[in-house]
Amino acid sequence: MTINPMHQFEVYRIGPEINLGAVNLSFTNSSLFMVASSITILFLLFLGTKKKLLIPSKIQLITEMSYIFIAKMINDTAGSSAKPFFPFIFTLFMFVLFCNMIGMLPYSFTVTSHIIVTFALAALIFIGVTIIGFIKHGIKYLELFLPKGIPIVLLPLIVVIEIISYLSRPVSLSVRLFANMMAGHTMLKVFGGFVISLGLLGGWLPLSFSVALIGLEILVAFLQAYVFAILTCIYLNDALNLHH
């Protein structure tokens, strides 16, 4: 009995095929889980803010905690000038977090385990941050590639390195999230396959191992959403407060 650990990442169509010109816009299982995570977030925030009690209920506590967590993170990393971007960062964090967490449920699909999803998010952030930087500082935003206190001799080298590192931001941001999710889920599937192939006698060892791995994966799911949001804040900080 062979199990393909990559089978879980298959995207298939649900419902009728919709074509808009040459673009296939059909509703897939990936879209289904995106909608599911969005609805879960809306539901949580709606229930959490419906009754505003002085002594919060559990669901209100979760909502307030996530709000404070993100607000504090933005304030710590990007300063108070990034306050207007709170809704965007909060949406981004909650979306990635819930996509990761819903992906941890058995038989579900992890939206963020596809590079195209994470790359679309990262490209959006990259283009948005660049536009914000140019709006705020004009052509002086290019000073970002020119760190202060560098000897003239080294300048050509440093500028090239800075430009390359700036352009590789969307790639590293998207590949980090995608690779973490994909590697984790593949590893879980491989260990699940060990349980089946070792049978009733020897399968207990990989089973207990995979229980521990699921704990690690839940930690990683949260951590990667956090890292995604905090790196967005750091990029925003570069655009808003040039050289501090």
Add this chain to the structure above:
Amino acid sequence: MELEAAKMIGAGLASIALAGAGVGIGIIFGNYLSGAMRNPSAAQKQFPNLLLGFALAEATGLFGLVVALIILFAF
């Protein structure tokens, strides 16, 4: 056949990236522990930074995995 063998060797070589990730994670946790031992009152405040560093270091190892997958399946 030769291309197939070269692909396997390349994918295996790409997993050397794990060495760097292991060193990185070890340095992060080791330095955090030694710092926390010296000044336990500051340890709690730096815990988010520890997790951030852990996630960033772990991701470099996974870039190696992505390279291995590209070698195996994309060519």
